[in-house]
Amino acid sequence: MSVVHRFAGALALLSVGVVLCTGAARAAPSGAPIRIGGTLALTGPLASTGIVHQLVADIFVSEINKKDGLLGRPVEYVVKDDQSKPDLARTLYEQLITVDKVDLLMGPYATGAILSAMGVAQRYNKVLVHHTFGIPSLAKYDMQFPTWSLGPDPATTFPNTLFDALAATPKPPKTIAIVTSKFPSVHFMSLGAREVAKKRGLNEVLFLEWEFGNRDFGPIAARVKDAKPDFVWVGAIGLEGNQLLDAMKKIDYSPPLHFHMYPAPGPMVQAPEAKGALAATIFEEHKPFLDNPGAAEFVKLFNERAAKAGLSYTGVETQAAASYTAWQVLTAAVTATKSLDDKVIADWLRKNKVDTIQGKLRFDGPSNYGDDLMRVKQVQNGRWVTVWPKSAAAPGATLQTQ
Amino acid sequence: MQLPSATLLAQSALSGVFAGALYGLLGLGLSLSWGLLRQINLAHFAFAFLSAYLCYQLSAVGGLDPLLTLAVIVPLFFAIGVATQWLFARFSISTFNSLLVTFGLTVIIESLIQSIWTADFRRLESVYGNARFKVGALYVPAPELLTLCAALALSLAIWGVLRYTDLGKALRASAEDGAIAQAFGVDRDGLALLLSGVCAALAGIAGVCLALSQTLAPAQIYSWIGVVFAAVMMGGLGRPLGPLIAGIVIGVSEALTMAITAPSWAPLVSFTLLIVVLLARPARI
Numbered sequence: 001m002s003v004v005h006r007f008a009g010a011l012a013l014l015s016v017g018v019v020l021c022t023g024a025a026r027a028a029p030s031g032a033p034i035r036i037g038g039t040l041a042l043t044g045p046l047a048s049t050g051i052v053h054q055l056v057a058d059i060f061v062s063e064i065n066k067k068d069g070l071l072g073r074p075v076e077y078v079v080k081d082d083q084s085k086p087d088l089a090r091t092l093y094e095q096l097i098t099v100d101k102v103d104l105l106m107g108p109y110a111t112g113a114i115l116s117a118m119g120v121a122q123r124y125n126k127v128l129v130h131h132t133f134g135i136p137s138l139a140k141y142d143m144q145f146p147t148w149s150l151g152p153d154p155a156t157t158f159p160n161t162l163f164d165a166l167a168a169t170p171k172p173p174k175t176i177a178i179v180t181s182k183f184p185s186v187h188f189m190s191l192g193a194r195e196v197a198k199k200r201g202l203n204e205v206l207f208l209e210w211e212f213g214n215r216d217f218g219p220i221a222a223r224v225k226d227a228k229p230d231f232v233w234v235g236a237i238g239l240e241g242n243q244l245l246d247a248m249k250k251i252d253y254s255p256p257l258h259f260h261m262y263p264a265p266g267p268m269v270q271a272p273e274a275k276g277a278l279a280a281t282i283f284e285e286h287k288p289f290l291d292n293p294g295a296a297e298f299v300k301l302f303n304e305r306a307a308k309a310g311l312s313y314t315g316v317e318t319q320a321a322a323s324y325t326a327w328q329v330l331t332a333a334v335t336a337t338k339s340l341d342d343k344v345i346a347d348w349l350r351k352n353k354v355d356t357i358q359g360k361l362r363f364d365g366p367s368n369y370g371d372d373l374m375r376v377k378q379v380q381n382g383r384w385v386t387v388w389p390k391s392a393a394a395p396g397a398t399l400q401t402q
Numbered sequence: 403m404q405l406p407s408a409t410l411l412a413q414s415a416l417s418g419v420f421a422g423a424l425y426g427l428l429g430l431g432l433s434l435s436w437g438l439l440r441q442i443n444l445a446h447f448a449f450a451f452l453s454a455y456l457c458y459q460l461s462a463v464g465g466l467d468p469l470l471t472l473a474v475i476v477p478l479f480f481a482i483g484v485a486t487q488w489l490f491a492r493f494s495i496s497t498f499n500s501l502l503v504t505f506g507l508t509v510i511i512e513s514l515i516q517s518i519w520t521a522d523f524r525r526l527e528s529v530y531g532n533a534r535f536k537v538g539a540l541y542v543p544a545p546e547l548l549t550l551c552a553a554l555a556l557s558l559a560i561w562g563v564l565r566y567t568d569l570g571k572a573l574r575a576s577a578e579d580g581a582i583a584q585a586f587g588v589d590r591d592g593l594a595l596l597l598s599g600v601c602a603a604l605a606g607i608a609g610v611c612l613a614l615s616q617t618l619a620p621a622q623i624y625s626w627i628g629v630v631f632a633a634v635m636m637g638g639l640g641r642p643l644g645p646l647i648a649g650i651v652i653g654v655s656e657a658l659t660m661a662i663t664a665p666s667w668a669p670l671v672s673f674t675l676l677i678v679v680l681l682a683r684p685a686r687i
Contacts, residue, residue: 043512045621047521084621182666210665213625216653218417219410219660226410239523239617250534250543251413267523267617311522 029069033076037102039092044084056323086112093120111185127342129330131322134185139367143346147325151372155192165388173230177206180235190235221247232258249273266313281377283321286394295357325356409539414661420546422653426646427553429634431604437640438577440497445504448511453609475606483602516620524618545614560642632676
């Protein structure tokens with residue numbers, strides 16, 4: 001056998017070895033699946049956001065199963081539709097634990113449903129990792145873990161972040177109008193902003209509240225126009241911010257600076273009248289966020305899958321990021337403890353930080369909340385970009401004023 | 403407390419008129435089917451939203467002018483209305499049962515909408531969306547003005563038909579006492595099919611107006627039910643001008659409440675007005 005033949009044979013053997021080794025490292029998960037149960041608002045008034053969370057869960061579960069699963073076992077997500085009703089969420093979580101006998105829980109979407117699920121989780125001593133709970137002071141259960149990193153007192157910390165951003169502009173606002181929905185998780189932030197604005201010396205020229213579900217924003221827009229504020233804080237959730245801006249456009253008014261608490265990201269970024277709108281964020285599709293572990297890969301997958309699912313806005317922002325983080329946190333705790341025991345998982349989470357696409361999260365503060373990582377973003381050139389603080393801002397982006 | 407300016411009040415009242423026109427237009431078909439067919443058709447709202455989504459699809463994807471979509475939507479919804487009435491007659495559905503059956507139909511249509519267009523928000527951007535006129539110090543948006551014109555024209559036209567034509571007299575006679583009307587040669591079943599078709603077509607027109615001025619989501623079907631029912635009941639069942647007048651009264655009252663006091667008090671207005679009207683004139687139902 002010539003040297004060349006021997007070398008070729010060795011190379012072939014080596015190749016087979018490499019393939020086998022790679023295969024072993026990426027062995028398909030086996031055994032009974034680990035069942036993670038939760039509900040989502042797949043129908044009803046919150047469904048437009050609920051589908052984002054479902055998409056994220058589908059992506060995460062299919063990706064983890066493509067690798068070696070969780071503890072070497074495949075993951076199965078058992079999701080039920082709570083129809084955007086917290087009372088139904090409570091029943092379904094009860095069902096997931098007692099009938100479906102899921103191994104672990106994943107939180108539902110939105111504060112009301114999470115609060116319901118928290119009660120059930122507490123009754124059965126289950127860990128509840130959740131992604132979109134808006135009022136930290138109501139989270140009393142010691143085995144609940146929030147992955148929307150808004151800190152224990154967001155009604156104080158976030159308005160300060162926002163007003164810091166505004167104070168750094170060439171012409172900081174001196175007067176403020178606060179108009180807000182009475183939707184609980186938004187309303188308490190608006191009341192907090194009101195206090196912070198007062199302490200910081202901003203002159204409040206208008207304060208209005210409306211009931212969630214309000215249809216006619218014309219009179220509210222007219223009152224804001226009449227008040228001539230330098231800055232408008234819109235305590236809005238979902239479409240309300242768009243409805244108010246639309247009503248303002250109809251009376252030929254555009255507020256100099258306007259912030260929206262929890263806008264529907266797609267409609268807001270796509271509306272021409274929303275140019276320059278500010279909002280809170282924990283993640284956007286640009287650096288430095290994309291440098292966080294798994295972020296770039298997730299963004300790519302989400303963009304593709306959201307387009308395929310027919311979503312009008314295919315970008316990753318707060319909702320999708322908080323959702324993905326929840327899965328990262330839960331699976332990180334299971335992997336680290338090699339356990340499905342809820343108490344073991346909870347103990348580990350309280351003592352350790354977890355690397356996520358938002359950054360490092362900790363759960364050792366009041367109500368298991370860590371740092372307030374909410375930043376300020378703005379609609380610029382038809383896309384959301386983070387503008388404050390500078391450390392989180394998109395490359396070259398600054399807060400633009402009209 | 404600072405008094406609101408005259409412009410603010412006038413602009414708010416105008417906004418209330420436009421909101422009321424939409425309540426009236428949505429309530430028109432509902433009032434006719436309740437008053438003349440004795441059917442409480444909850445699916446009327448689902449028809450309106452299905453029409454809004456069709457308008458969105460034909461305009462945003464198909465490139466049609468939103469108003470031209472009426473050429474497709476009106477006959478289509480007329481046919482849907484006729485088919486619905488045929489089924490109601492075939493299974494002898496009573497007034498109370500019509501509420502249950504049409505609620506079921508609403509849920510089915512909502513699911514259909516969600517399966518086709520997803521639960522995501524849909525907004526129709528059209529040439530009408532940004533058009534507005536200035537009259538003195540007041541701004542008049544085009545989509546809302548179109549809605550007001552449509553509501554006025556349709557309410558007056560139907561009022562005229564019911565009051566001055568033989569068809570209208572036959573419809574009113576059927577509603578008053580179907581058996582006697584039939585004995586006098588009125589084709590009660592045929593008229594019911596026609597009226598049901600017209601009511602569904604009215605829902606279709608209201609849907610196009612919704613698509614022009616609102617961002618759509620499937621679950622929003624339910625958010626209009628309360629206030630439109632209030633307008634229908636205040637306006638009187640089977641009275642074509644009633645929902646529009648009551649709708650505008652509610653819309654303006656809500657808008658002025660928002661302009662003068664706290665906007666959060668506005669929802670109290672429509673239902674307080676309804677209770678007052680029912681106490682003062684209980685015979686309207």
